[in-house]
Amino acid sequence: MPQKVRIALDAMGGDFGPSVVIPGAAIALGRHPDAEFLLFGDSALIDKELAAHPALKKVSRVVHTDVAVSMHDKPSQALRRGRKVSSMWLAIEAVKKGEADVAVSAGNTGALMAMARFCLRTLPGIDRPAIAATWPTVRGDSVVLDLGATIGGDAAHLKALAVMGAAMASVLFDLERPTVGLLNIGVEEIKGGEEIREAAELLRAMQSPPFEFIGFVEGDGIGSGAADVIVSEGFSGNIALKAAEGTARQIIQLLRDAMSRTWSAKIGYLFARGAFRALRDKIDPNKSNGGVFLGLNGIVVKSHGGTNADGFAYAVDVSYDMVRYDLLTKINQTLNRETGALVSTPSAQEAVS
Amino acid sequence: MPQKVRIALDAMGGDFGPSVVIPGAAIALGRHPDAEFLLFGDSALIDKELAAHPALKKVSRVVHTDVAVSMHDKPSQALRRGRKVSSMWLAIEAVKKGEADVAVSAGNTGALMAMARFCLRTLPGIDRPAIAATWPTVRGDSVVLDLGATIGGDAAHLKALAVMGAAMASVLFDLERPTVGLLNIGVEEIKGGEEIREAAELLRAMQSPPFEFIGFVEGDGIGSGAADVIVSEGFSGNIALKAAEGTARQIIQLLRDAMSRTWSAKIGYLFARGAFRALRDKIDPNKSNGGVFLGLNGIVVKSHGGTNADGFAYAVDVSYDMVRYDLLTKINQTLNRETGALVSTPSAQEAVS
Numbered sequence: 001m002p003q004k005v006r007i008a009l010d011a012m013g014g015d016f017g018p019s020v021v022i023p024g025a026a027i028a029l030g031r032h033p034d035a036e037f038l039l040f041g042d043s044a045l046i047d048k049e050l051a052a053h054p055a056l057k058k059v060s061r062v063v064h065t066d067v068a069v070s071m072h073d074k075p076s077q078a079l080r081r082g083r084k085v086s087s088m089w090l091a092i093e094a095v096k097k098g099e100a101d102v103a104v105s106a107g108n109t110g111a112l113m114a115m116a117r118f119c120l121r122t123l124p125g126i127d128r129p130a131i132a133a134t135w136p137t138v139r140g141d142s143v144v145l146d147l148g149a150t151i152g153g154d155a156a157h158l159k160a161l162a163v164m165g166a167a168m169a170s171v172l173f174d175l176e177r178p179t180v181g182l183l184n185i186g187v188e189e190i191k192g193g194e195e196i197r198e199a200a201e202l203l204r205a206m207q208s209p210p211f212e213f214i215g216f217v218e219g220d221g222i223g224s225g226a227a228d229v230i231v232s233e234g235f236s237g238n239i240a241l242k243a244a245e246g247t248a249r250q251i252i253q254l255l256r257d258a259m260s261r262t263w264s265a266k267i268g269y270l271f272a273r274g275a276f277r278a279l280r281d282k283i284d285p286n287k288s289n290g291g292v293f294l295g296l297n298g299i300v301v302k303s304h305g306g307t308n309a310d311g312f313a314y315a316v317d318v319s320y321d322m323v324r325y326d327l328l329t330k331i332n333q334t335l336n337r338e339t340g341a342l343v344s345t346p347s348a349q350e351a352v353s
Numbered sequence: 354m355p356q357k358v359r360i361a362l363d364a365m366g367g368d369f370g371p372s373v374v375i376p377g378a379a380i381a382l383g384r385h386p387d388a389e390f391l392l393f394g395d396s397a398l399i400d401k402e403l404a405a406h407p408a409l410k411k412v413s414r415v416v417h418t419d420v421a422v423s424m425h426d427k428p429s430q431a432l433r434r435g436r437k438v439s440s441m442w443l444a445i446e447a448v449k450k451g452e453a454d455v456a457v458s459a460g461n462t463g464a465l466m467a468m469a470r471f472c473l474r475t476l477p478g479i480d481r482p483a484i485a486a487t488w489p490t491v492r493g494d495s496v497v498l499d500l501g502a503t504i505g506g507d508a509a510h511l512k513a514l515a516v517m518g519a520a521m522a523s524v525l526f527d528l529e530r531p532t533v534g535l536l537n538i539g540v541e542e543i544k545g546g547e548e549i550r551e552a553a554e555l556l557r558a559m560q561s562p563p564f565e566f567i568g569f570v571e572g573d574g575i576g577s578g579a580a581d582v583i584v585s586e587g588f589s590g591n592i593a594l595k596a597a598e599g600t601a602r603q604i605i606q607l608l609r610d611a612m613s614r615t616w617s618a619k620i621g622y623l624f625a626r627g628a629f630r631a632l633r634d635k636i637d638p639n640k641s642n643g644g645v646f647l648g649l650n651g652i653v654v655k656s657h658g659g660t661n662a663d664g665f666a667y668a669v670d671v672s673y674d675m676v677r678y679d680l681l682t683k684i685n686q687t688l689n690r691e692t693g694a695l696v697s698t699p700s701a702q703e704a705v706s
Contacts, residue, residue, distance in 0.1 A: 109539075138603055148538050151546050185501050185591040186462075193504050193588065219595025223603040232592070235546065238538040239589045240596040242572025247597040250491055250576040251604050254635055258628035265628035272621025275611035282607055 011041030012068035014106025022049035024312025078111030106303035139225030148238035158199035166211035181217030181227030286311030290318030364394030365421035367459025375402035377665025431464030492578030501591035511552035519564035534570030534580030639664030643671030
């Protein structure tokens, strides 16, 4: 029997704290009976929620702390106030100490990234971390990264993103060699964007990488499922994510307005209710919940702050998969091989320049 | 009676050439009876189309050329083959010579921008051009720029984009002081993005500009109508546009699939047909057709290559408005005042640093 997957939860994170985190963990436990939980936060509040979930209670250990990082703390404030003592920090530190395999928090992104980086440090060969998440496409889900951890970055950074994103896609989607595309704009022979073209050369020069590089993908290629993994530096990746989310919300709103404007449309809605439910289900943002921090010595998963228990459970699912299918080992194997290749064959550098 | 608006059309541009351009111009003429047209391209093809549109024929002059830039020509190829002789070049040159007030082409973006830049040159005070377009939001339309003309750019470039975008919004939406937001990502205290923060300082330091700067806007703020004008450097702007367009197409496709899957949904569709039509109408990409090249000594409008006559007519509408409501004069006034301010008050530079 394989080892248990030990998940550390920041029980105070998010807009609703334990009242979402604990029921969410209970839902995830139902899907993954071999999970165990370390719950950090206000033990009175946590115990109250746990009382309603005896199965979860049996596989959980509660570690009390009074300190919680607020959703509005700036990263520097959070570090100052919350280092060593906050529920967020303690969950991450449990990963560092080897007491947990992964940490999940619905707390604020900037603070969580700052703490994760400070506590876990970046992997050898990785300068700067990234946030990756799944993106629903017409062809199933894709992994998109970086969604805003790091602004800018050179060709080597983009290559590292490709390696990490591909490892995540193979873990999540059970793919042998996921396809990888570099986010770019379509106009050719334009000034700027050299680092993207250079990254393409680096990726093409890799010796049998565990993914297939398919070249450049434009913004509308993300949603059409042009590649299993879409790589972008963090600014554009974040803009793409938010623009797409905003558009989806906007169209759903317009659709809702249109369906309630006339009697005929209302009747139509009644008949088509099942279809609307299926559609909503397909683009449910909760189902894409779970931003994975990549490039650190340990895995941290960020849940949306405003999610419900179902949404938080999806983030826990993601964290479970990352551990169960050895994300970090997969990333390190490729990185080590690449580093080894660069060290042992000095001509490799020339080959790609 | 005001002067006529003289519009130069690249009749060979786009996937369908004169068979879309001429009927499109005819539709636009119906809305703007004070427009005149210069039509560049294969006169046999153009005359054939004009025969069906006598009103348009009466206010048009056809200038024959055999050379057309293809949708696949790279900018450098297009310049080499098409300079001085192609329908695209001649339409732009008509603006330079003062024979037309504005040029419209559905030809390929890279070639059109290269030719426009080469022929018209950038405005004094503007280093690099931009592409701006309207974006349908829940609060009505906004102007978004740059959509991909220029990758990167410093704070001064972003400020120039704000000035030009605001002028376009006041022309298109008849606003005295449109609101302007800078596209940014939400995480604070992150490295990178200095040029955006610096641009915000430059905009705040402007003396009673003809717009109201409202600060940073995230990717989902574009579609929610957070500002009348959204300013971004060209890479992220293009990614945002394409990601949003892709998402819209994707949801419409999912909706269509869902509505045809069961009998009940099909019946629902019949009742709600009017509502669906209203929705489709609202997010019709043809209605947002017309990318305006800003920052040049003359106005060039780019239509989608694959649009139909209705879509092309919208691009002509946009070009008409730009001329009728003096876009270039408005831009130049603000730019000159800013340049003057910088020259006459040396302390202005210090005030914003």
